[in-house]
Amino acid sequence: MTDVSLIGLGPMGLALARALQSKFTLTVWNRTAERAEPLLNPGTVLAPTALAAVQASPVVLVCVADYTASRAILAAPGVMDALRGKVLVQLSTGTPQDARDDWAALSGVAYLDGALLATPGQIGRPDTPLFISGEARALAACRPLLDAIAGNIQHMGEPIGNAAAWDLATLSCMFGAMSGFFHGVRICEAEGLPVDGFSQMIGAISPVLGEMLQDEGEAIHAGRYGEPESSMATCAGSGRLFVKQAREAQLDASFPDFLMGQFERALRAGLGNERLAAMVKVLRQPA
Numbered sequence: 454m455t456d457v458s459l460i461g462l463g464p465m466g467l468a469l470a471r472a473l474q475s476k477f478t479l480t481v482w483n484r485t486a487e488r489a490e491p492l493l494n495p496g497t498v499l500a501p502t503a504l505a506a507v508q509a510s511p512v513v514l515v516c517v518a519d520y521t522a523s524r525a526i527l528a529a530p531g532v533m534d535a536l537r538g539k540v541l542v543q544l545s546t547g548t549p550q551d552a553r554d555d556w557a558a559l560s561g562v563a564y565l566d567g568a569l570l571a572t573p574g575q576i577g578r579p580d581t582p583l584f585i586s587g588e589a590r591a592l593a594a595c596r597p598l599l600d601a602i603a604g605n606i607q608h609m610g611e612p613i614g615n616a617a618a619w620d621l622a623t624l625s626c627m628f629g630a631m632s633g634f635f636h637g638v639r640i641c642e643a644e645g646l647p648v649d650g651f652s653q654m655i656g657a658i659s660p661v662l663g664e665m666l667q668d669e670g671e672a673i674h675a676g677r678y679g680e681p682e683s684s685m686a687t688c689a690g691s692g693r694l695f696v697k698q699a700r701e702a703q704l705d706a707s708f709p710d711f712l713m714g715q716f717e718r719a720l721r722a723g724l725g726n727e728r729l730a731a732m733v734k735v736l737r738q739p740a
């Protein structure tokens with residue numbers, strides 16, 4: 454027996470394995486067994502099958518490409534039975550419904566659904582965030598193991614879909630900002646400005662940008678859309694400038710067109726004199 458088993462040795466799984474093996478005995482299994490070779494030592498063993506990996510430890514972590522891959526692994530003969538009485542921590546990225554479906558299918562298994570908000574290189578640090586949902590008792594049982602991979606554990610409550618929901622909401626914010634950032638890069642390139650200077654400046658002002666997002670979120674929570682410091686109509690003016698500049702500099706206009714499309718919907722809905730937070734009213738319309 455080992456302290457913990459880990460299924461999945463992609464870039465993230467390998468980082469998890471390295472963080473775990475410095476403190477615990479570890480069993481690993483991966484569809485492509487060769488990926489385990491750099492990890493093997495007297496405290497880390499390679500299981501010949503997923504079933505053997507599950508049987509080897511009281512806590513099993515799964516970190517594979519998606520829930521489809523995870524379900525195929527857990528559906529192998531004997532695996533479900535072997536999981537009963539153990540803690541399964543799902544660290545593959547999925548939707549809240551994926552987590553609910555797995556939780557329903559895994560009766561008799563203490564199931565935690567987790568989301569790592571980190572790259573493999575950030576695993577094992579005291580500030581590495583891990584959102585987790587599921588029973589507090591199951592979390593307590595494997596807390597020292599999870600602390601070794603991510604020191605900043607946020608328990609998002611017992612409803613099993615919560616961690617995936619927080620994860621996707623956060624990723625939406627990140628990738629949304631990234632789309633705007635990449636368009637900003639093209640504006641800099643078109644004007645011969647240094648891209649590293651631009652990214653450093655964004656890093657430096659990111660607390661102010663974070664404050665703006667927080668303020669919009671509080672306004673939505675309170676239903677407070679009036680008395681804007683910067684109205685929807687004013688912000689839409691910036692949107693028009695993105696479109697104009699993209700045309701002038703012959704840039705790909707996919708981001709400006711998307712953004713202007715959102716503003717036009719808000720203006721058509723009569724939200725021009727409301728604050729930017731009112732955009733959520735547009736998005737609440739049935740698709």
Ligand SMILES: NC(=O)c1ccc[n+]([C@@H]2O[C@H](COP(=O)([O-])OP(=O)(O)OC[C@H]3O[C@@H](n4cnc5c(N)ncnc54)[C@H](OP(=O)(O)O)[C@@H]3O)[C@@H](O)[C@H]2O)c1
Pocket residue numbers: 460461462463464465466467483484485486488516517518519521522523525526544545546547569570571572573
């Ligand atoms: N990398 C990141 O920055 C990051 C950050 C946060 C969360 N995550 C999440 O962590 C999970 C793993 O990501 P990753 O970066 O390690 O790389 P990945 O390419 O998403 O996943 C690779 C792993 O999935 C396995 N796999 C894929 N399809 C499979 C199947 N049908 N049956 C069995 N195993 C299968 C691979 O096995 P083989 O080696 O045999 O191909 C490998 O172990 C993903 O859900 C990802 O979203 C990743």
